[in-house]
Amino acid sequence: MREFTMKLCRLSGVKFHAMSLVALALIANTASAQNNWNVASGNFGVGSNWDVGAVPGVIDEAFINNGGVATLSSGDFRMESLSVASASATTGTFNMTGGAIRASTYRFGESGTTTSSISGGSLLADSALFVGPNNGSGIGTLNISGSSTRVQSNDDFGVGRQGNGIVNQSGGEARAPFLFIGKYGTGVWNHSGGLLRQTGGDLEIGDGGNPSQTGNIGPRNGSMNITGGVVHVGGNFAIGNRSGTGTVNISGGALAVTGSDGGGSNIYVGRGMDWGTPGAGGPVEMRVTGGNAIIVGAGDFLMNPTQIASSSTLVAEITGTAHTTIRVAGNADITNGKLKVDLTGYNPVSGNSWTLLTAGADISAAVTTIDNMVAAGGFDQLAHAVPNTPGTLMGTFASTDFSLAPLTSGLSWNVSYANNSVTLSVTGTAIPTFTADFNKDGKVDGLDLTKWKSDYGVNANSDANGDLKSDGADFLAWQRQFGSGVPASPIVAAVPEPSSVILFAGAMVSLIARRRRSA
Numbered sequence: 001m002r003e004f005t006m007k008l009c010r011l012s013g014v015k016f017h018a019m020s021l022v023a024l025a026l027i028a029n030t031a032s033a034q035n036n037w038n039v040a041s042g043n044f045g046v047g048s049n050w051d052v053g054a055v056p057g058v059i060d061e062a063f064i065n066n067g068g069v070a071t072l073s074s075g076d077f078r079m080e081s082l083s084v085a086s087a088s089a090t091t092g093t094f095n096m097t098g099g100a101i102r103a104s105t106y107r108f109g110e111s112g113t114t115t116s117s118i119s120g121g122s123l124l125a126d127s128a129l130f131v132g133p134n135n136g137s138g139i140g141t142l143n144i145s146g147s148s149t150r151v152q153s154n155d156d157f158g159v160g161r162q163g164n165g166i167v168n169q170s171g172g173e174a175r176a177p178f179l180f181i182g183k184y185g186t187g188v189w190n191h192s193g194g195l196l197r198q199t200g201g202d203l204e205i206g207d208g209g210n211p212s213q214t215g216n217i218g219p220r221n222g223s224m225n226i227t228g229g230v231v232h233v234g235g236n237f238a239i240g241n242r243s244g245t246g247t248v249n250i251s252g253g254a255l256a257v258t259g260s261d262g263g264g265s266n267i268y269v270g271r272g273m274d275w276g277t278p279g280a281g282g283p284v285e286m287r288v289t290g291g292n293a294i295i296v297g298a299g300d301f302l303m304n305p306t307q308i309a310s311s312s313t314l315v316a317e318i319t320g321t322a323h324t325t326i327r328v329a330g331n332a333d334i335t336n337g338k339l340k341v342d343l344t345g346y347n348p349v350s351g352n353s354w355t356l357l358t359a360g361a362d363i364s365a366a367v368t369t370i371d372n373m374v375a376a377g378g379f380d381q382l383a384h385a386v387p388n389t390p391g392t393l394m395g396t397f398a399s400t401d402f403s404l405a406p407l408t409s410g411l412s413w414n415v416s417y418a419n420n421s422v423t424l425s426v427t428g429t430a431i432p433t434f435t436a437d438f439n440k441d442g443k444v445d446g447l448d449l450t451k452w453k454s455d456y457g458v459n460a461n462s463d464a465n466g467d468l469k470s471d472g473a474d475f476l477a478w479q480r481q482f483g484s485g486v487p488a489s490p491i492v493a494a495v496p497e498p499s500s501v502i503l504f505a506g507a508m509v510s511l512i513a514r515r516r517r518s519a
Contacts, residue, residue, distance in 0.1 A: 033059075035054070036052075037049060037051075037063065037065070037068050037092065042070065043072075043073070049070070056077070057079060058078045064085070064092035064093070065085060065092050070093070070095070071097065072095070072097070073098045077099070083106075085114035086110040088111045090112035091114060094117075096119065102123075102124040103126070105130075106125050106129045108131045109131070110136040111136035112139075114138075118143070119144075119149060120149055125152065125155070125157075126154050127153075130158045131165040131166065132165020133185065138164075140163070140166070141168070142166070143169075144169040144171070144174055145171040147171055149172025149194075151174045152173075156180075159180070160182045160185040163185045166187075170228075170229075174195070174197070175197045176198060176199065180207045180222070182223070183222075184217070185221075186218075186222070189205075190224075191229050194230075195232065197379075198233050202235040203233045203237050204241035205222040205238065205241070224247075224249070226251070226255060227251050230377075231256070233255075236266045238268040240270045240284035240308075240312075242274055243280055245284065246284045251288075251289035253294075255293070256382070257296070257298065258367060266301070267326070270308065271306070272304070273306075279308070283309065283311040285314075288314075290319040290322070291319075291320065291321075292324070294369060296327050297327070297330070300388065301326060301330075302332075303335070304337060312337045312338065313338045314334070314339055316339065317342040325356065325358055330360070331388075334395055337397055338399045339422075348411070348426045349408075350429060351425075352425065353426070354423070358422075360392055361390075391420075392420055393417060400413075400415060408431070434484045435481070437481075438464075443484065444478060448462075457470065462474050
């Protein structure tokens with residue numbers, strides 16, 4: 001329209017006046033319209049499925065608020081905006097399997113509730129794409145899948161600015177220069193496949209807003225769960241970017257904070273940007289589970305450098321002998337951070353060790369692996385920044401927490417800070433534990449037999465073999481282990497012979513039978 005007006009301005013006299021009248025008439029006749037989806041389900045590109053009898057056009061606002069399902073499978077569409085479940089208590093669904101759509105703004109779940117999906121084709125936002133409310137209180141969920149799907153915003157991609165927003169990406173490519181997950185509301189990004197390409201600015205998980213925005217009520221909570229695929233960050237990867245609560249869980253796939261926009265390429269576990277009061281932010285956490293992921297940064301790894309976050313925690317969830325190392329080319333400052341160790345399905349032994357974090361690392365091999373993953377997915381190659389000058393490990397963790405990582409008696413955890421790395425290891429000599437130590441006093445003796453008698457047939461408190469009951473099999477385990485541990489109690493002088501085991505078991509059966517008859 002601006003170009004058309006400029007052409008008019010170059011005309012003069014009567015010709016300009018005549019053309020102006022024509023232009024004004026055209027503008028009056030092409031005012032934007034609100035197009036409302038009015039069927040239970042159907043093709044997005046069929047005019048009769050809209051209340052105005054026509055498919056939304058370039059200056060129209062489209063709404064799907066009637067609980068219906070609009071499916072776009074082919075064609076090329078352009079409009080001013082598309083809103084799904086935008087009004088209070090409304091629902092609606094937009095499913096895209098092919099074709100192309102372009103709009104200035106998309107809103108999924110502004111004040112209502114929607115679960116929409118993009119499994120094919122191309123969706124482009126010129127201005128902003130909001131999953132969950134921009135200013136409302138709704139719930140928006142967007143599923144992104146498919147090998148060739150592309151979802152792109154040329155400006156903001158916001159998940160949970162207000163209310164609740166959830167993105168589940170299992171395939172395709174999502175792209176935006178500015179991406180936040182949970183600003184004033186609650187935002188979640190579950191990444192199990194495909195490519196998330198954040199092309200500039202920062203990727204913010206749990207932003208929370210600056211001090212002038214405290215009037216925006218909400219939990220200010222963001223979380224990102226990476227189990228597969230690739231997440232590529234063009235600027236900084238900021239958990240708890242300002243005052244928000246942020247959580248990142250990584251158990252698979254790749255996180256590459258190696259973008260080329262010169263924005264720092266740092267990994268923050270608590271950034272606290274724009275705030276000056278220590279502790280004004282929420283807790284932030286980065287959890288690394290197992291050894292199947294890749295985590296690299298061309299810049300620094302920084303834990304709560306401004307001390308705005310109420311806590312900054314790196315969780316190492318140990319699942320076996322392998323564990324993913326966080327590798328950054330620059331410095332790693334962990335002085336204001338906490339290390340927490342969690343055990344899942346693994347019983348460490350003496351000599352186990354895991355490198356949790358390395359500063360000043362050569363990340364080139366990891367970057368090559370990530371590039372190969374991207375190429376295998378059929379995506380355009382990534383642009384990587386030149387890594388920082390090799391940095392160093394700075395400080396030690398302010399505290400460590402092993403409450404969720406109990407070790408066999410005699411073993412202990414050790415954290416070392418050497419060679420620019422943080423290494424977790426298990427030291428000591430294990431002291432055997434005995435399943436027939438029913439009273440947990442470190443020895444198998446007559447007191448355990450006494451406890452077994454009282455538990456027999458009643459509960460599982462004298463369960464030596466893990467079958468969730470106290471029975472004769474547990475007595476046999478006690479017999480085999482009798483005398484183990486520290487010197488046995490003199491209450492029982494000798495291990496019962498097999499014949500007495502049979503007699504005793506028979507007596508116990510009779511005892512249980514009498515208990516049942518009297519019950």
